[in-house]
Amino acid sequence: MEEKSIIQFDNVTFAYEANVDQTAAVPVVDGLSLAIPEGQFVAVLGRNGCGKSTLAKLINGILVPSSGRVTVDGMDTSDDARLIDIRRTVGMVFQNPDNQIVATIVEDDVAFGPENLGIPPEQIRRDVDEALKAVGMYELRGREPHRLSGGQKQRVAIAGIIAMKTKCIVMDEPTAMLDPRGRQEVMDTVRMLNKELGITVVLITHYMDEAVKADRVIVMNDGAIELDGTPNTVFSNVEKIKSLGLDVPQATELAYRLRKTGMNLSGDILNENECAEAIINALEAE
Amino acid sequence: MIKDITIGQYFIGDSFMHKLDARMKIILTMVFIVAIFLCKSFPALGLMVLFTIALVLISGVPMKMVLKSLKPIAIIVLFTSVLNIFYVRGGTELVSWRFIHIGTNGIFTALFMAVRIICLVVVSSLLTYTTTPTMLTDALEKLLSPLKLVKVPVATLAMMMTLALRFIPTLIDEIDRITNAQKARGADLDNGGFIKRAKALIPIIVPLFVSSIRRAYELADAMDCRCYTGGNGRTRMKQMKLMPRDFISAAVTALFVAGIIVLNHFFKAVIVR
Numbered sequence: 437m438e439e440k441s442i443i444q445f446d447n448v449t450f451a452y453e454a455n456v457d458q459t460a461a462v463p464v465v466d467g468l469s470l471a472i473p474e475g476q477f478v479a480v481l482g483r484n485g486c487g488k489s490t491l492a493k494l495i496n497g498i499l500v501p502s503s504g505r506v507t508v509d510g511m512d513t514s515d516d517a518r519l520i521d522i523r524r525t526v527g528m529v530f531q532n533p534d535n536q537i538v539a540t541i542v543e544d545d546v547a548f549g550p551e552n553l554g555i556p557p558e559q560i561r562r563d564v565d566e567a568l569k570a571v572g573m574y575e576l577r578g579r580e581p582h583r584l585s586g587g588q589k590q591r592v593a594i595a596g597i598i599a600m601k602t603k604c605i606v607m608d609e610p611t612a613m614l615d616p617r618g619r620q621e622v623m624d625t626v627r628m629l630n631k632e633l634g635i636t637v638v639l640i641t642h643y644m645d646e647a648v649k650a651d652r653v654i655v656m657n658d659g660a661i662e663l664d665g666t667p668n669t670v671f672s673n674v675e676k677i678k679s680l681g682l683d684v685p686q687a688t689e690l691a692y693r694l695r696k697t698g699m700n701l702s703g704d705i706l707n708e709n710e711c712a713e714a715i716i717n718a719l720e721a722e
Numbered sequence: 723m724i725k726d727i728t729i730g731q732y733f734i735g736d737s738f739m740h741k742l743d744a745r746m747k748i749i750l751t752m753v754f755i756v757a758i759f760l761c762k763s764f765p766a767l768g769l770m771v772l773f774t775i776a777l778v779l780i781s782g783v784p785m786k787m788v789l790k791s792l793k794p795i796a797i798i799v800l801f802t803s804v805l806n807i808f809y810v811r812g813g814t815e816l817v818s819w820r821f822i823h824i825g826t827n828g829i830f831t832a833l834f835m836a837v838r839i840i841c842l843v844v845v846s847s848l849l850t851y852t853t854t855p856t857m858l859t860d861a862l863e864k865l866l867s868p869l870k871l872v873k874v875p876v877a878t879l880a881m882m883m884t885l886a887l888r889f890i891p892t893l894i895d896e897i898d899r900i901t902n903a904q905k906a907r908g909a910d911l912d913n914g915g916f917i918k919r920a921k922a923l924i925p926i927i928v929p930l931f932v933s934s935i936r937r938a939y940e941l942a943d944a945m946d947c948r949c950y951t952g953g954n955g956r957t958r959m960k961q962m963k964l965m966p967r968d969f970i971s972a973a974v975t976a977l978f979v980a981g982i983i984v985l986n987h988f989f990k991a992v993i994v995r
Contacts, residue, residue: 498943520949528947535937536944540856540888547959549948560959582891596948 441471442604442636443495443526448504450490450659463502464490466659472638474603477630479647479667480640482656483681488640491656492608495638496526509603524553527597529607533589542584542592543568543577549600560599567599570633571625587618591625598629604636605629612642623649644671644685648706655680668704687711731791733851737782738967740852744861746968750975751849757979758838763989766982767837773978774841783851791847792840799836806832830992859883864962877953885941893934900929 448468451461464487472478482488493499494506497513509525511518527549530536539545546567550560568574571591581589590610597605607626611619623646629635639650647653653670655663657680663670671677671684674692678684684692691705691714700721701714739747761767778788806828813826850858863880870876904925905911911922 493943496947498946520951523947523949528944530940530944532940534892535940538885538888538941538945538948540854540884544856544959548950551956551958552949552951554955554957557957557959557961560957564959580891581888582895600948 440474442474442509443470443472443638444505444507445470445494446505446507448494448501448506450487450494450499450501464659465494465501467504468660470654470661470664472636474636475630475634477627477637477649477651478639478654479650479652480638480654480656481642481644481647481682486656487659488656489608490659492528492606492638492640495606496528497522498528520553523602524600525602526604526606527600527602529590529593529597529605529610531609531612533586533593533613536593536596537581537589540580541577542573542579542581545581545592546577546595546599549596553600563599563601564595567595570598570628571595572621585618586614587621590614590618590622594622594625594629598633598635602635604638606638606640608640609642610639611646619643619646644683648685655682667706671706672704731847731850732854733783733787735782735852737780737852739777739781739848741965741967742852742971743962743964743968744853744857745864745962746964746971747849747853748858748861748865750971751846753975753979754845755842757982758842760979760982760986761834761838762986762991762993764992765989766985767834769978769981769985770841771837774844777845777848781848781852783848787851788844788847791851792843795839795843799839802839803832803836806835827993834993855887856884859887860958860960860962875953877956881953889937892937893930896933897926897930900926900933 445468448465449463450465451463453461466487468487468491480488480491490499494501494513495508497506497508497519500506500514506513508522511522511525513519513522537545538548543564546564547560550563555563565574565577568577571594573588573591573595576584576588581592584592594605594610610626611622614622626637626639627649630637637650639646641647648667648671650667653663653665653667654661655670655677662680663673663676671688674684674688683689685706687708687710688705691701691711694715695701699715699718701718703710703714705711705714758770761770778785807824808822808828810828810831811823811825813828813830815823815825816829817824853861859880862883863876866874866876866879901911909922909925911919911926913919914922
């Protein structure tokens with residue numbers, strides 16, 4: 437890849453330590469190589485247990501590869517001396533918003549990261565206000581987190597990372613515990629981060645409609661990358677994706693079935709509009 | 723419902739007392755408690771009661787709420803008063819019947835004790851009514867920071883307190899969820915004797931512990947990701963600054979203590995302790 441990659445995996449293998457019952461450790465991530473250029477919005481898909489959460493934790497050094505090398509902006513994650521610098525570069529948002537908020541007031545929580553970095557108070561105030569405005573939570577800055585909805589809590593967690601001014605955010609199923617409205621709020625925020633602030637986003641998700649909005653989709657299976665490309669190219673392999681136990685977006689599914697019945701639909705179809713247009717064109721052509 | 727619980731007993735308000743620096747409030751509360759036990763004469767006691775009432779009025783906390791905080795100690799007040807009436811001898815003898823002797827000293831001591839305990843509880847609950855738990859924790863961290871010199875991890879302790887406060891509502895939610903789940907599986911939590919009900923709590927406590935430990939792991943990862951390395955080199959967004967009003971309150975409190983001492987000096991002490 438010609439662009440500078442911010443996250444680089446070189447032949448990375450990771451296995452959790454062997455169980456008490458002496459079964460050999462099965463690698464969760466197996467010989468994986470990957471380069472993510474700065475500013476890209478990458479979605480990672482895969483079934484439960486395919487290693488996508490492990491992949492996320494490998495990126496900022498919560499886990500260190502058993503073999504191979506992970507580098508973030510040129511820093512090796514196995515180098516303890518650079519750990520703080522790595523985490524200033526890559527922030528992480530987890531699935532359960534309740535387990536990542538540390539303070540009893542929204543703005544105090546957003547300030548937690550910058551405070552840890554020893555940034556001067558006036559600067560923290562500015563960064564925190566900016567981050568809260570970016571995720572649309574500024575008005576609720578004085579609230580107690582347990583009075584917020586799931587989507588709002590997750591946005592607070594995201595603001596906590598933005599306030600640290602990281603270049604990259606890794607999100608491990610940030611919408612898995614949210615209702616549809618909360619999911620929408622969080623996805624809008626994620627897209628804004630990527631498009632307006634130019635932050636590299638690695639989004640690990642179960643939802644195909646979220647993955648469609650990314651620049652690049654990676655499908656994982658058994659600790660390795662099965663498919664990697666733009667949403668268009670990845671989701672055109674409908675059969676392959678289904679064989680991996682995943683779904684394709686509904687519009688793609690519909691187009692796939694119509695094609696199977698012999699209807700001549702052109703182009704890659706990822707959303708309702710594209711699907712409707714293709715069907716209209718096909719019907720007019722007949 | 724559970725979403726509405728307030729952590730601690732903070733009463734949302736915007737009074738002079740709410741705006742005071744939490745460190746100053748803690749120190750002044752302690753000074754006041756010492757002053758309470760300096761009162762030995764009736765005029766001094768009167769001054770203290772007036773001062774306490776004035777504090778309640780300034781705080782803007784409704785009298786009803788303040789009285790509510792006295793409820794749990796009503797029995798203690800009653801008990802100590804009754805004991806004092808019978809045990810403290812001396813003064814003019816009022817009742818003398820077989821082994822029961824009640825003198826003026828006993829009655830005065832009982833009265834002083836009751837008033838002192840009530841004032842003590844009222845003033846210290848004003849502190850928690852007008853200060854958020856977060857502010858209290860921060861203030862304690864600052865006040866205890868000299869202990870860092872003798873290697874007490876003050877910042878870490880304060881962080882632990884903050885996290886404990888933060889997770890109270892989360893864990894209450896969790897208990898609720900587990901209780902419902904166990905009830906749905908047929909657990910009987912409301913019937914039976916004490917032992918039976920205590921045993922019925924086991925299927926709630928065990929999952930609660932398991933999930934708390936899992937939460938703790940996730941929280942630790944999240945804190946790691948946000949570069950938490952303990953208290954060293956941390957800055958704080960909210961800086962505590964002493965304002966003129968803090969010095970005014972300190973001066974007023976000092977005057978009050980001086981008043982108590984003067985009144986004690988000029989009027990006869992009615993109790994020994």
